[in-house]
Amino acid sequence: MTRPGRQPARRRGVGPRRETLLATVPVAVAALIGAAGPTAADTTGAPGAGDPYFPLSGNGGYHVRHYDLTLRYETSSRHLDGKAVLTARATQDLSRFDLDLTGLQVTGVAVDGAPAAFRRVGQELVVTSRHTLRTGRDFRVAVAYNGTPKPVTDPDGSADGWIPTDDGAFVAGEPQGAMTWFPANNHPKDKASYDFTITVPQGSTAVANGVLLGQRTAHGRTTFRWRESQPMASYLATATIGNFKVERYSTDDGIQVYNAVDPREASAAAPVLKQLPSVLEWESKLFGPYPYRSAGSIVDHAPDVGYALETQTRPLYDAAPDLHTLVHENAHQWFGDSVSLTTWKDIWLNEGFAVYTEWLYDEQHDGDSAQETFDALYARPASDPLWAYPPGDPGSGKNIFGAPVYQRGAMALHELRKAVGDGDFFRIVHAWPTVHRNGHGTTAQFVRLAEQISGKRLDGLFHTWLFANGKPNSA
Known part of the structure; x- marks a missing residue:
């Protein structure tokens, strides 16, 4: 993600900055989701996934394998x-479980085709099935809902989720916003495949993730069908609507490649979007094959x-991006999208890598070297906000999009x-998204991988740069 005012993204002259829908649940994923659940004797799924920064995000007791979302939006x-x-x-016996959903009216819930009892508690949609769902059992939950979706306000004061625009909606879910437009197990450690069927007034375009399966216009409305077959965290889903x-x-x-561009941004965006294939080719040489079948820009x-946000397969920009923003958001397709977080505390693994990819791009395309960029940042005094908190433990959700996470990361x-x-370093950054492709990674796992490849003890280095307070002493 790039957020001016939250991190030093380079935006508009600102400085540096089915097929198989029911695939077997990986043991690691089941362990992640199950770890947030209650004791074995309890059949109530936990109301959160256990994230210290967003304790009610996600839910325990089950793993979503696929979302099939059917939406109809009236832009007027x-x-x-x-x-x-x-x-x-189910990752435990379940008589009751939660989904994350806020602001919209629920008109009906069914579990495996049978009506289920439900109630609303804050952002939780609490569902009680007729029968206990046994551990390891596959089940289906259908939720009908409607209303006027509104964004949520994040701890740092910014909005995310379903954000209305003058011609549709800008739909960006990091870190909490997916629950503003569909019921979800809304935490990065629960990834699933997706189908989207989105109906909008004729003349509008609805853009989601993955591959466009088809579109059809009838009776003054157009329906778009999209599919993302690879695992995706809920915050990376989009259903952005506009006159594109x-x-x-x-x-x-x-x-x-599918690019959707607001005509008001087209002239500024065109020369940058033209470079997308070469950027993806360059990033693939560094990080391994591009993880998905589709790419593009909204x-x-x-x-x-x-x-801007790294919505999976098709980053979302609030205006025409510059080249560094394009490089940054597409680097996330490896770091953050394919390899996802298990806790928001580790977000430097997403943003630190995306920013460093910008540095590498400059270095390898006749710009400043990464060392020169590093030196300019390190010259900032100890009182600078860059050193306000350690990137490996930002301390709260308010800080996860701040300069320490991005630049110090x-x-x-x-x-x-x-x-x-350089030899071992580039082997490390290639191995990380390869080993954890379509899965998850933690800071501890990254440190171990770096030590295994380099044969060096690196705990001191990572402690200094990721977890120590204040301005570190540079090596």
């Missing part, structure tokens, strides 16, 4: 009608949003590069 009235069918697997100019093509590697005209990677040498 801003009314949304939705039906969500979640295919899930659409461009479609395939790269030499067979990646299907360039909206949303001047009040103030950030990238500085930690540069210190690693200096410590192990």
